[in-house]
Amino acid sequence: MTSAAPRPKATPKVIAAITIGNGLEFFDFTVYGYFAIVIGQLFFPVKDKAYELMLALGTFGIAFVARPIGGLVLGLFADKVGRKPAMTLTLILMALGALGVAVAPTYAQIGLWAPVWLTVARLVQGFALGGEVGASTSLLLEYADDHSRGYFGSWQFVSQGFSSLLGAGVAALLTNTLSHDALYSWGWRIPFFIGVLMVPVGVYIRRHLDETLGHRAHADESAKAKLKEAFSTHAKLIWSGVLLIWGGTVATYLIVFYFPTYAKQYLGMPLSVSLWAGVTASAILIPVSIFAGRLSDRVGRIPVTWWSRLALVLLVVPGFMLLVHYRTPAVLLGVVAVLSVLLALQASPGITFITELYPRPIRATSLSVVYSLGVAIFGGTAQVIATWLIKLTGSELAPAWYMIVATLLSSLPFLWLKETAGKPI
Template sequence: MSAVMTSAAPRPKASFTTIAAITIGNGLEFFDFITYSFFAVVIGHLFFPVKSSTVGLMLALGSFGIAFLARPVGGLVLGLYADRSGRKPAMTLTLILMAVGSLGVALAPTYEQIGVWAPIWLVGARLIQGFSLGGEVGASTSLLLEYADDHSRGYFGSYQFVSQGLSSLFGAAVATLLTNTLSHDALYSWGWRIPFFIGVLLVPIGVYIRRHLDETLGPVAHKGESATATIKDAFQAHARLIWSGVLMVLGGTVATYIIVFYIPTYATHFLHMPLSLTLWASVTASAVLIPVSIYAGRLSDRVGRIPVTWWARAALVVLVVPGFMLLIAHPTEWVLIGVVAVLSVLLALQASPGITFITELYPRPIRATSLSVVYSVGVAVFGGSAQLIVTWLIQVTGSELAPAWYMIVATLLSSLPLLWLKETAGKPI
């Protein structure tokens, strides 16, 4: 086995400014990536013009999901870069790549303009976005935890989901504003492009902010082997933890992409609620994620990652079907917001400690790479496909409860590693 020697850099002094710098950059990148899902119905019409609206929606969701195929590759390449060259340069590179992909989406000609090349262009831009985001989570979460002491990592790690909540909130707010102020023709003609241009324009802010962060990796010495061999040996030594991490990601990512991003599409397409109304569900979910993620992180510092994750997942399994049944029976604005709010609380309670727990499993020399690959594979296989799969399940079964049952199966499978993994809260990493 190769020698990978990392002498940890002295832990920099943590401050709210530090957390904000990491969080804002991470949030900007997620904003660029997830805004696409809020306009799935519009994109399906413009880039995948088929007779069946459901098939068009599935194709649009498929193009959303295809970006996730690039995330494991980006996770490996950019995570390796973060573990060898530092968290800061990797995080700056991911922002620049995201700007390129987002600009590609913003400028994409429609099917009416260039025919079959339109979806090809769109998919290419989405793949660049996916590659970029694949390396972001590992580098930024590693940096957050390496700034923290042993008794506050849950709190620091929670800001990974705070940043995602902020980006979702911003994206949903922009989408809601556009759908409520623009005419149908204006929205479909040019309005849907505005969020992607906004994302591109905000990237330089993230790059500037990240330049002032302190590095936490420390000097790394690699004796005689290539980076690929070094990581291969390290992954073989921690294979059980790698696969456990992928399973842990499964439940949280499926719940996230259904509760936060899919429910507006679901309510619009299957419950026939107006898009201008259903987007408030994503606003609600995002607003809930922010404070509850912080609370869950602090709670996991006190009582442990495993107990908080266990109870949140158990509650989700019990409540998700009744929640969907209530929404189907009473498809009104306040029922939609109420159901999404409750499910979002349970999502934040499991996801916030979960990302910290997974990160703590891996040693510093391979931490960013391991988390990037684990998170990207889990999200690519399960999260990126969730919206497409549940739409297909509704189509073939005729049951509008399919998303709820799918979440239950994913949550139960994702909880299995909690049976054999050991608690990490309060222990040195």
């Protein structure tokens, strides 16, 4: 029988140390989405604007291919060596990937090698981020007691909200202050350089965190033994987790990251206006995620997640209908605000619930693989599928219907999984 590490003292400084690094990595990874239209024109110059956008979003999604590999490799590293060294390694790798994007030559400069360069840089970013979520979320929950894990887990999405807010804010600032030529020649690179420069800050502030892995006996287990335990003994929990991730990640990538592109491409709004959709969504994620985490500590993960998902299913189509009919910035921000509240209500308890399903010795590995697989299969493809569905059906409501299908099917595991709130893990 293995023993768990004594639970270290949790302080605001500790939460900040864990989540700031996580937020920095998500900033580097997701800011790409806010410049998808610009990157599409610079790296994938084709006549059909829809295909140009799909290629740019495809490069956004290609990074997700590497996330399960990174989740497996870095998750095993976190369960064997420790959460802290794994999180430091992911930060360094993310910086390398962001630097690759920042200095990438365009199609006009090196031709077909430009998208190849971009793809490699995005794959490095995907590999790094694949291991970050499992290690950082495991560390957050292992600092918490049995009655505060929802609150601690919520900081995973608070950090993502901060990073998305920063990314959207920087994008909005650049598009409103730079000329078209300046934005397309060098301005779009600035956020990626910012991301590179912020990574050393994350490495520094994580130096003094306490390790929570537990007894060194865990470190003596082979990777093969850990994988066998995760994918054989707990196989049903692994695939249930992947299914649960589906609805949440599709909603996240469509509401937070796709809406600015959607508003520009299909609603005819200027990029400088449409980017405020991303700012709005990100700003709402921060306080509502904390509220949802605390609420799930009191009433349970499953009720909060389930009812917020049901509300999203009922409201997403009417929201898109309002957008298509009125096509004004006020309606855009109003719809995004409502949907973002429902997203935050399900996301925070959801990631906590999934993390609590797995025992400590394989927690980082299991969560990294589950999250990375779910996001790679469903999150990385969400924007491409939404764009393809609009082109296929001719309906600007298509993304809403896809979100409904994903949300309903991904909620099936609630039929057989048991509540985890308040129970020892």
